[in-house]
Amino acid sequence: MSAAPAAPTRPRTLVVASAFGTGSVLLYFGGLFALYFSIRADAMAWGTTWFPEGAIQLVPGGMNMATMALSAITMGWAVSAVLNDDRVHAYLALALTAVLGVAMVNQTAFYFADIGLPIDASEAATLLFVIVGSHLVMVAVGIIWLGLLLLRALGGQDTSRHRDLVSAAALYWYAVVAVYSVIWIGIYIAK
């Protein structure tokens, strides 16, 4: 390994790509939320039941929101650690963020198995499953991304000069949390 270090590459490219990719994901959810709110408003205007009584509970949704909020903080910690060339803290923060993501997936899966609402019970149920299911996929993609990031971090390539990988993942993860906030407010709280 006596070869010279790799030539520098252009910074920002990953973050720019992540901003556009994340923007597209946000618009995907924008489309789903638009349909959800529109059909819900119609149902409310006609006085029909949207979700059956007790199907949507605030506590699991709130717990998930708290988990996601914590993961946003740990993600910020990872970015800060990489910025300060603190590799141990970077590993810890990335792993913790991924674990919080897994916890959120686990809580959601348990909750949906528990309420036993069939996906084809109503338009509301179908929309709920599609929105929450899509968000679970978004979280899963984020967890895999963090896992791959950890692999590269272990190879020592995330430093303050090459922090794009972590910054790009962080941008995506914040969007994961932002989308969940809308789900929490628009579905779990507003029901």
Next chain:
Amino acid sequence: MLTTGFKLWFGFFVGAVLAAVFAGYTSGATETGPLSLGWKGGVGNHVSYTILVMGAGVLALLGLVAVAFRDADAKAQADFLGLDEAPPAQAVVGNSLWPVFGALGLGAVGVGLVVHPAIFVIGLCLLGAVAVEWTMTNWSEKVSDDASVNADARENLMRPIEIPVLAAAGVGVLVVAVSRILLTSSVTGAVVVATVIGLVIFVLALWISRRPELPRNTVRGVLFVGCLAVLVFGIVAAVSGEREFHHKGGGEHHDDTHDHGTDH
């Protein structure tokens, strides 16, 4: 200084916000609904309003990224790296198997969703493998400025993982294929098939071992044709379904035939 990118996306952001508010008030919004994201009053047409507001949010994000990175101009990037000149936009990368395998994985996931869960799982496994390989390829390209050193670094790291995993997967596929063939044949037929396959493998192996001068391509070809034959017969057998199984005693007849070809 406001950059061109910021002006473009921030301009779009302002346009989207105005369009959302306009759409709201001209489609039945009440009070300050369109101005307060529906907090006080209705927003009118929910589909138009929500999509335009979400679009505005994304455009604001793009505008902020543009202004924060000074449009990611080459000069700004060079300044960030402390260099006189920005590096090339993209380092040259060689041919790669991962994109096409990634696309096949995505295709398998999609087809599996429609046709059969097994294909879906195969697609997911393929995507997982591609993700890891792709990541390690990218990692190795940053090890040094010498492509051969980078390739060695990757090989040293990944070969000990790739070879056992590929071997296990290959053996697993062959075992499943042979088991399908045996389960489709009659009881006596299964014995005959197993004996014939065993004999063929034994004789071929003996023949090859006696001829060390055989070109490698010939050996490869023989192995490839053999594996392909087992796979094809395995798939045909799986589609045909298993034979009927009769349990001893009790006179109970239990038919566990699975006709994979028709019942999905």
Next chain:
Amino acid sequence: MTTTDEIDSTVFEEAVTSTDPKVLAKVWGFGGMTSVLLGAIAGLLVGFERLDLTSADLLGSADEVFQFWSAHRVALVLLGVLPALMTLATTVVPRQCGANTLIFPRAAALACWTWLVGAVLTIVGFLADGGLGTPGAGGQRQATALTLIGLLLAIAGLLTATVCVVTTIISGRSTGTGLRDLPFTSWTTLVSATIWGGMLPVLAANIVLTYVDLRGRSAVRFGAEDAIWEQLSWMFTHPAVYVLALPVLGIALDVLSATTGTTQANRDVLLVATAAFGFLSFGAYAQPFFDTPGTPVMEEALYVVMAFAIVPVALVILGGVADTLRRGASNLGTRPPAETVCALLSVMLIVAGTAVGALRVIAPLDLLGTSVTGAQFTLVVGGAVLGVGAGFQHWGDDLVGGPGARPGMNLLGGLALAGGVVLIGATDLISGLLGLSDFTGVDLATAGYPGSGVDGLNIVSIVGSLALVGGLVIWQASGILHLTAAKKASSV
């Protein structure tokens, strides 16, 4: 295992493992233009069926006619023009920006193959009696599901490629090239990519919702076969189709500027006008399927205002084109190059399309559900195809890698294509004004215009469709000949 360049690769291995944008551009280009041709043939078959609206003589049933009719639009937009535009976006745009190549070439390769897999699945889905639902719910549900999955993959591929292109434009520029200094093709691609990145995910959301409901025990609403097309149709009508036209306007401005040897005057005005054109083509908000009863989105103020606002914007761009021509006409000589003619015609068709779009939303005329929608689609998408062709001709030697262009064939194909688009567009416009429905079905009641099955307009439309298909075949042949000649030259 990492790369295949360590060992001797076959031509096939070289092709499927390549990350060279020029190699992948051939997949985008030929794949896209083949889809355009297939879409035009589907349109031709529907046109033949329209000659006698009392029964389905050619395609069997109203449902099958609908499948071909919807396949025509899907093939042209998602499988045709957008991928064809990617050819130029992944090769010409990086060079215009001063980048050494496209950023994230491996991701771009993934995008290309994913789109191709998706396109194949979509076509298989349509051919297997699926498609995007049918009015009589007579299609195969599993094939419909396959079509939806194919479209999702195609969208995923297009979006990934879009991210690579946008990143190249933003982060890959050479020193001294600001975003404001970009040539028009790159600038309009940047604006379009912003809009694609916003609209395609919303379409994907519609498709996912439809798919999930379709795969349920019985569709609640979204996956009902007679409701699928209506949920996705916004992507194939005003204003969303304009986003196909925007990069073509940029291509036309660059091609005309290059062939006339003049620099574009009033550059900043055109930058703003093209950006405004992009903004006005954002159509994801206008989803008629989810209308609240009594307030159809297509009759709401925003929709109408945007339909009218885009006309003067398009005229400003046409003014820029005309000004360039005026100043550089003397440099063109007596026989202007094929790409100049095609580029000019494409801009004129697009401007005509915007005018028809404005006409369509005038409430007293009641044209929203009529074939005026089809006329606008044909004019805008036809203009886009013509513009893409102009780009291929202009940058053909760079794309294919050598001499061998066939200007005569290109001009002939372009003129046939433009003539076909004008004939189809004009007849659809007149038929629409007479009351013919956008989807005519196979009976006079659905067609909405009792005389439509027998009048001469449909025959003229068929002639237009034949010219369109003929033009596209000539272009395909020209492209293949160019490629063959270039290969021969490189091997010598």
